[in-house]
Amino acid sequence: MNLKQLFDLAPHGPDVFVGEGHEYPWGGLFGGHIVAQALRAAAYTVSDELLPHSLRAYFIRRGDNTQPVRYEVDRIRDGKSFTTRRVVARQQDGAILNLEASFQVHEDSLNEQLVHPHPGLPTPESIEESSWSTFLERRTIPSAALHGVNRLGTGHVAAWLRAKDLPLGNELLNRCAIAYLSDDLPNESVIEGIPEITRASNEGRRFSASLDHTVWFHRPSVASQWHLYEMSCVNFNGARGLTLGYVFAQDGTHIATIAQETLVRIRPD
DSSP: OOHHHHHOOEEOSTTEEEEOOOOOTTSSOOHHHHHHHHHHHHHTTSOTTEEEEEEEEEEOSOOOTTSOEEEEEEEEEEOSSEEEEEEEEEETTEEEEEEEEEEEEOOOOOOOOOOOOOTTOOOGGGSOOOOSSTTEEEEEOOGGGGTTOOOSSEEEEEEEEEESSOOTTOHHHHHHHHHHHTTSSHHHHHHHHOHHHHHHHHTTOEEEEEEEEEEEEOSOOOTTSOEEEEEEEEEEETTEEEEEEEEEETTOOEEEEEEEEEEEEEOOO
């Protein structure tokens, strides 16, 4: 299976689609997998001239990678400029994710980029491969190279990521791929940003799970090319770490903004 095939969902009744699972190194389903398939399911029910500009997803329970996922789409509203969809992802034991996505027709306007990547970061070609999936390539930027990067919060992490086996010229699939990849770094940012969690993680006393995930898509992209993904932890309380980050094309174009809240629990010594 490749990433394009992962996004090819099978119709299973009116506004219902089924996607395949996939085995990941840690077991369960990768959150980005479910988010991207849910976004693709929503897109099947809107006209081709609309593209997703934002999504918000709530992870309800751990997904089973041995089972298919059923995506039920609710057509909330069809407007002239914006269309809204809600998607519930289900497996045998019930709902595993609830997603809302908003789609927009192209609209000419001012185009102001106000956030930029830090200059002088190592290029992907100069960093060793560290991918955990056949669907992507990953080059993790060393923490030493991030010193002096001016971002809110702590636990600043960054990596170059690109999707594999994705056809060119399909902006919808590019945004599905960005959604898939956007779930890679948030948990790592919380671990790196809070010393007590870093120590517990090194000692095998940490439990983590994604709670909710938001992506805003700002500009077109080619997800099969290298993009810089970066995240920082901006708050932690109630066992929840809030992270905020950005996606930049290699030329510095701001492609997307990401926010995620992650559950992190520390087991006693």
